[in-house]
Amino acid sequence: MTMNNLVLTLNDVQKSFGGLRALADVNLQVEEGKTLAIIGPNGAGKSTLLNVCVGLLKPDSGTVMFDGQELTGKQPHEIAQLGVARVFQTPEIFTDLSLIDNVMLPALSKRDGSFKFNPHLHMRKQTEVRDEAEHILADVGLKEQLDMEAGSLSRGDKRRLELAMCLILHPRLLLLDEPTAGMSRHDTNQTIDLLKKIKQSGMTKVIIEHDMHVVFSLADKVSVLARGKIIADGTPDEVREDPLVKEAYLGGAHQ
Ligand code: ADP
Numbered sequence: 001m002t003m004n005n006l007v008l009t010l011n012d013v014q015k016s017f018g019g020l021r022a023l024a025d026v027n028l029q030v031e032e033g034k035t036l037a038i039i040g041p042n043g044a045g046k047s048t049l050l051n052v053c054v055g056l057l058k059p060d061s062g063t064v065m066f067d068g069q070e071l072t073g074k075q076p077h078e079i080a081q082l083g084v085a086r087v088f089q090t091p092e093i094f095t096d097l098s099l100i101d102n103v104m105l106p107a108l109s110k111r112d113g114s115f116k117f118n119p120h121l122h123m124r125k126q127t128e129v130r131d132e133a134e135h136i137l138a139d140v141g142l143k144e145q146l147d148m149e150a151g152s153l154s155r156g157d158k159r160r161l162e163l164a165m166c167l168i169l170h171p172r173l174l175l176l177d178e179p180t181a182g183m184s185r186h187d188t189n190q191t192i193d194l195l196k197k198i199k200q201s202g203m204t205k206v207i208i209e210h211d212m213h214v215v216f217s218l219a220d221k222v223s224v225l226a227r228g229k230i231i232a233d234g235t236p237d238e239v240r241e242d243p244l245v246k247e248a249y250l251g252g253a254h255q
Protein backbone atom coordinates (compact mmCIF):
# COMPACT_ATOMS: atom_id res chain seq x y z
CA MET A 1 0.00 0.00 0.00
CA THR A 2 1.38 3.39 -0.88
CA MET A 3 0.88 6.32 1.41
CA ASN A 4 0.70 9.89 0.22
CA ASN A 5 3.03 12.50 1.65
CA LEU A 6 2.02 13.62 5.08
CA VAL A 7 1.75 17.39 5.14
CA LEU A 8 0.79 17.72 8.80
CA THR A 9 1.45 15.33 11.69
CA LEU A 10 0.73 15.88 15.38
CA ASN A 11 2.43 13.47 17.78
CA ASP A 12 1.17 13.26 21.37
CA VAL A 13 0.44 16.98 21.59
CA GLN A 14 -0.52 18.21 25.06
CA LYS A 15 -1.59 21.68 26.13
CA SER A 16 -2.94 22.77 29.50
CA PHE A 17 -4.23 26.13 30.71
CA GLY A 18 -3.64 26.02 34.46
CA GLY A 19 -5.41 22.89 35.62
CA LEU A 20 -7.43 22.52 32.43
CA ARG A 21 -6.20 20.02 29.86
CA ALA A 22 -7.22 21.57 26.56
CA LEU A 23 -5.31 18.98 24.48
CA ALA A 24 -4.37 15.54 25.78
CA ASP A 25 -2.21 13.22 23.66
CA VAL A 26 -3.53 14.45 20.35
CA ASN A 27 -2.30 12.49 17.33
CA LEU A 28 -3.33 13.23 13.81
CA GLN A 29 -2.09 13.10 10.24
CA VAL A 30 -3.17 14.91 7.10
CA GLU A 31 -2.13 13.63 3.69
CA GLU A 32 -1.20 15.91 0.84
CA GLY A 33 -4.21 17.34 -1.01
CA LYS A 34 -6.70 15.99 1.51
CA THR A 35 -9.18 17.74 3.77
CA LEU A 36 -9.38 16.76 7.43
CA ALA A 37 -12.39 18.01 9.38
CA ILE A 38 -12.13 18.35 13.14
CA ILE A 39 -15.46 18.29 14.90
CA GLY A 40 -16.45 18.28 18.54
CA PRO A 41 -18.48 20.11 21.18
CA ASN A 42 -17.75 23.66 22.29
CA GLY A 43 -14.66 23.87 24.46
CA ALA A 44 -13.30 20.57 23.09
CA GLY A 45 -9.94 22.15 22.21
CA LYS A 46 -10.41 22.65 18.46
CA SER A 47 -9.19 26.26 18.29
CA THR A 48 -6.36 25.42 20.69
CA LEU A 49 -5.27 22.71 18.28
CA LEU A 50 -5.09 25.15 15.37
CA ASN A 51 -3.29 27.71 17.55
CA VAL A 52 -0.64 25.11 18.33
CA CYS A 53 -0.22 24.34 14.61
CA VAL A 54 0.37 28.00 13.65
CA GLY A 55 2.69 28.74 16.58
CA LEU A 56 0.36 31.05 18.53
CA LEU A 57 0.47 28.54 21.38
CA LYS A 58 3.40 26.36 22.38
CA PRO A 59 2.46 22.78 23.28
CA ASP A 60 3.56 21.57 26.74
CA SER A 61 4.81 18.40 25.07
CA GLY A 62 4.57 16.55 21.77
CA THR A 63 5.51 17.64 18.28
CA VAL A 64 3.92 19.27 15.25
CA MET A 65 5.53 18.29 11.93
CA PHE A 66 4.91 20.04 8.62
CA ASP A 67 6.33 18.44 5.48
CA GLY A 68 8.76 16.49 7.63
CA GLN A 69 9.97 19.62 9.39
CA GLU A 70 9.33 20.31 13.06
CA LEU A 71 7.18 23.39 13.70
CA THR A 72 7.20 23.13 17.48
CA GLY A 73 8.99 26.19 18.89
CA LYS A 74 8.87 28.21 15.68
CA GLN A 75 7.34 31.70 15.65
CA PRO A 76 3.99 32.32 13.89
CA HIS A 77 5.64 34.41 11.12
CA GLU A 78 8.21 31.64 10.46
CA ILE A 79 5.42 29.07 10.18
CA ALA A 80 3.46 31.36 7.84
CA GLN A 81 6.60 31.78 5.73
CA LEU A 82 6.82 27.99 5.35
CA GLY A 83 3.37 27.94 3.74
CA VAL A 84 0.83 27.51 6.53
CA ALA A 85 -2.14 29.93 6.46
CA ARG A 86 -5.06 30.19 8.78
CA VAL A 87 -8.54 31.69 8.64
CA PHE A 88 -9.47 32.75 12.15
CA GLN A 89 -12.77 32.27 13.97
CA THR A 90 -13.11 36.08 14.02
CA PRO A 91 -12.00 37.67 10.74
CA GLU A 92 -8.74 39.61 10.95
CA ILE A 93 -9.06 42.20 8.22
CA PHE A 94 -8.14 45.89 7.84
CA THR A 95 -11.57 47.48 8.19
CA ASP A 96 -10.47 50.96 6.93
CA LEU A 97 -8.93 49.63 3.70
CA SER A 98 -10.65 48.59 0.48
CA LEU A 99 -11.15 44.92 -0.32
CA ILE A 100 -8.54 44.98 -3.06
CA ASP A 101 -5.96 46.56 -0.71
CA ASN A 102 -6.73 43.97 1.95
CA VAL A 103 -6.02 41.16 -0.51
CA MET A 104 -2.92 42.81 -2.02
CA LEU A 105 -1.31 43.50 1.36
CA PRO A 106 -0.33 39.96 2.38
CA ALA A 107 1.22 39.32 -1.04
CA LEU A 108 3.15 42.61 -1.06
CA SER A 109 4.43 42.16 2.47
CA LYS A 110 5.69 38.65 1.78
CA ARG A 111 9.47 38.80 1.87
CA ASP A 112 11.33 38.24 -1.36
CA GLY A 113 14.53 36.77 0.04
CA SER A 114 17.54 38.78 -1.12
CA PHE A 115 15.38 41.16 -3.19
CA LYS A 116 16.73 44.72 -2.94
CA PHE A 117 14.37 47.64 -3.46
CA ASN A 118 14.04 48.40 -7.17
CA PRO A 119 11.28 50.88 -8.14
CA HIS A 120 10.70 49.36 -11.57
CA LEU A 121 10.35 45.83 -10.26
CA HIS A 122 8.24 47.12 -7.40
CA MET A 123 5.74 48.73 -9.78
CA ARG A 124 5.58 45.60 -11.89
CA LYS A 125 5.01 43.48 -8.85
CA GLN A 126 2.21 45.80 -7.69
CA THR A 127 0.44 45.41 -11.03
CA GLU A 128 0.81 41.62 -11.00
CA VAL A 129 -0.40 41.39 -7.43
CA ARG A 130 -3.38 43.63 -8.20
CA ASP A 131 -4.40 41.42 -11.14
CA GLU A 132 -4.18 38.33 -9.01
CA ALA A 133 -6.06 39.96 -6.12
CA GLU A 134 -8.88 40.81 -8.54
CA HIS A 135 -9.04 37.22 -9.73
CA ILE A 136 -9.16 35.88 -6.21
CA LEU A 137 -11.85 38.36 -5.15
CA ALA A 138 -13.90 37.18 -8.13
CA ASP A 139 -13.35 33.55 -7.04
CA VAL A 140 -14.69 34.26 -3.55
CA GLY A 141 -17.65 36.18 -4.97
CA LEU A 142 -16.59 39.71 -3.97
CA LYS A 143 -15.70 41.11 -7.38
CA GLU A 144 -18.39 43.80 -7.32
CA GLN A 145 -17.28 45.19 -3.94
CA LEU A 146 -13.59 45.52 -4.82
CA ASP A 147 -13.27 49.22 -3.88
CA MET A 148 -15.57 49.13 -0.88
CA GLU A 149 -14.22 49.61 2.62
CA ALA A 150 -13.79 46.20 4.23
CA GLY A 151 -15.43 47.37 7.45
CA SER A 152 -18.77 47.79 5.70
CA LEU A 153 -19.02 44.12 4.65
CA SER A 154 -21.48 41.68 6.17
CA ARG A 155 -20.05 39.08 8.53
CA GLY A 156 -20.17 36.34 5.91
CA ASP A 157 -18.42 38.56 3.35
CA LYS A 158 -15.69 39.44 5.88
CA ARG A 159 -14.93 35.75 6.22
CA ARG A 160 -14.75 35.39 2.46
CA LEU A 161 -12.40 38.37 2.32
CA GLU A 162 -10.16 36.79 4.92
CA LEU A 163 -10.09 33.60 2.89
CA ALA A 164 -9.03 35.62 -0.16
CA MET A 165 -6.20 37.16 1.91
CA CYS A 166 -4.98 33.63 2.66
CA LEU A 167 -5.38 32.32 -0.88
CA ILE A 168 -3.14 34.97 -2.42
CA LEU A 169 -0.28 33.51 -0.38
CA HIS A 170 -0.77 30.10 -2.09
CA PRO A 171 -0.40 28.23 1.17
CA ARG A 172 0.57 24.59 1.13
CA LEU A 173 -1.62 24.02 4.17
CA LEU A 174 -4.79 25.99 4.90
CA LEU A 175 -6.34 25.89 8.37
CA LEU A 176 -9.92 27.09 8.73
CA ASP A 177 -11.59 27.72 12.08
CA GLU A 178 -15.35 27.51 11.58
CA PRO A 179 -15.38 29.26 8.20
CA THR A 180 -19.18 29.24 7.97
CA ALA A 181 -19.98 30.32 11.54
CA GLY A 182 -22.75 32.91 11.57
CA MET A 183 -23.45 32.55 7.85
CA SER A 184 -26.86 32.13 6.26
CA ARG A 185 -27.58 28.84 4.50
CA HIS A 186 -27.05 30.57 1.17
CA ASP A 187 -23.64 31.98 2.17
CA THR A 188 -22.69 28.64 3.69
CA ASN A 189 -23.45 26.85 0.41
CA GLN A 190 -21.41 29.40 -1.53
CA THR A 191 -18.50 28.89 0.85
CA ILE A 192 -18.76 25.10 0.45
CA ASP A 193 -18.57 25.51 -3.33
CA LEU A 194 -15.55 27.75 -2.96
CA LEU A 195 -13.78 25.31 -0.62
CA LYS A 196 -14.52 22.48 -3.06
CA LYS A 197 -12.88 24.50 -5.80
CA ILE A 198 -9.83 25.07 -3.59
CA LYS A 199 -9.74 21.35 -2.93
CA GLN A 200 -9.54 20.63 -6.64
CA SER A 201 -6.43 22.80 -6.76
CA GLY A 202 -4.77 20.23 -4.49
CA MET A 203 -4.37 22.39 -1.41
CA THR A 204 -4.22 20.48 1.88
CA LYS A 205 -6.77 21.67 4.45
CA VAL A 206 -7.79 21.27 8.06
CA ILE A 207 -11.26 22.58 8.74
CA ILE A 208 -12.98 23.02 12.08
CA GLU A 209 -16.69 22.95 11.61
CA HIS A 210 -19.92 22.61 13.55
CA ASP A 211 -22.11 22.28 10.50
CA MET A 212 -22.35 18.58 9.58
CA HIS A 213 -23.54 19.47 6.11
CA VAL A 214 -20.23 21.28 5.52
CA VAL A 215 -18.21 18.43 7.03
CA PHE A 216 -19.82 15.77 4.89
CA SER A 217 -19.53 17.87 1.75
CA LEU A 218 -15.84 18.57 2.11
CA ALA A 219 -13.94 16.17 4.34
CA ASP A 220 -11.95 13.12 3.28
CA LYS A 221 -11.36 12.26 6.93
CA VAL A 222 -12.92 13.39 10.18
CA SER A 223 -11.37 13.50 13.65
CA VAL A 224 -13.65 13.99 16.62
CA LEU A 225 -12.28 15.95 19.55
CA ALA A 226 -13.95 15.88 22.97
CA ARG A 227 -12.36 17.29 26.14
CA GLY A 228 -9.01 17.55 24.45
CA LYS A 229 -8.90 13.96 23.18
CA ILE A 230 -9.47 12.50 19.75
CA ILE A 231 -12.30 10.06 20.50
CA ALA A 232 -12.85 8.84 16.93
CA ASP A 233 -11.44 9.24 13.47
CA GLY A 234 -12.10 7.86 10.02
CA THR A 235 -14.06 8.62 6.91
CA PRO A 236 -17.17 10.81 7.35
CA ASP A 237 -19.40 7.72 7.09
CA GLU A 238 -17.41 5.76 9.65
CA VAL A 239 -17.43 8.62 12.11
CA ARG A 240 -21.14 9.29 11.68
CA GLU A 241 -21.94 5.76 12.86
CA ASP A 242 -19.56 5.82 15.85
CA PRO A 243 -21.47 5.44 19.15
CA LEU A 244 -18.92 7.57 21.06
CA VAL A 245 -19.50 10.40 18.63
CA LYS A 246 -23.25 10.19 18.97
CA GLU A 247 -22.84 10.30 22.73
CA ALA A 248 -20.45 13.28 22.67
CA TYR A 249 -22.89 15.18 20.50
CA LEU A 250 -26.03 14.22 22.38
CA GLY A 251 -24.53 14.65 25.85
CA GLY A 252 -22.32 17.72 25.29
CA ALA A 253 -22.90 21.44 25.22
CA HIS A 254 -22.75 21.38 21.43
CA GLN A 255 -24.44 24.25 19.66
P1 ADP B 1 -13.15 24.93 20.95
O1 ADP B 1 -12.48 25.73 19.87
O2 ADP B 1 -13.22 23.47 20.66
O3 ADP B 1 -14.49 25.47 21.31
P2 ADP B 1 -10.99 25.95 22.60
O4 ADP B 1 -9.77 25.34 22.03
O5 ADP B 1 -11.25 27.36 22.30
O6 ADP B 1 -12.26 25.04 22.28
O7 ADP B 1 -10.91 25.82 24.18
C1 ADP B 1 -10.63 24.58 24.84
C2 ADP B 1 -10.64 24.82 26.34
O8 ADP B 1 -9.50 25.61 26.70
C3 ADP B 1 -11.86 25.59 26.82
O9 ADP B 1 -12.22 25.09 28.09
C4 ADP B 1 -11.35 27.02 26.91
O10 ADP B 1 -12.06 27.74 27.89
C5 ADP B 1 -9.90 26.82 27.31
N1 ADP B 1 -9.01 27.87 26.79
C6 ADP B 1 -8.80 28.17 25.48
N2 ADP B 1 -7.88 29.13 25.34
C7 ADP B 1 -7.51 29.49 26.60
C8 ADP B 1 -6.59 30.44 27.14
N3 ADP B 1 -5.86 31.23 26.34
N4 ADP B 1 -6.47 30.51 28.48
C9 ADP B 1 -7.20 29.72 29.29
N5 ADP B 1 -8.07 28.79 28.85
C10 ADP B 1 -8.25 28.68 27.53
Ligand code: MG
Binding pocket: 046, 047, 048, 089
Ligand atom coordinates in the same frame (compact mmCIF):
# COMPACT_ATOMS: atom_id res chain seq x y z
MG1 MG C 1 -13.10 27.37 18.73
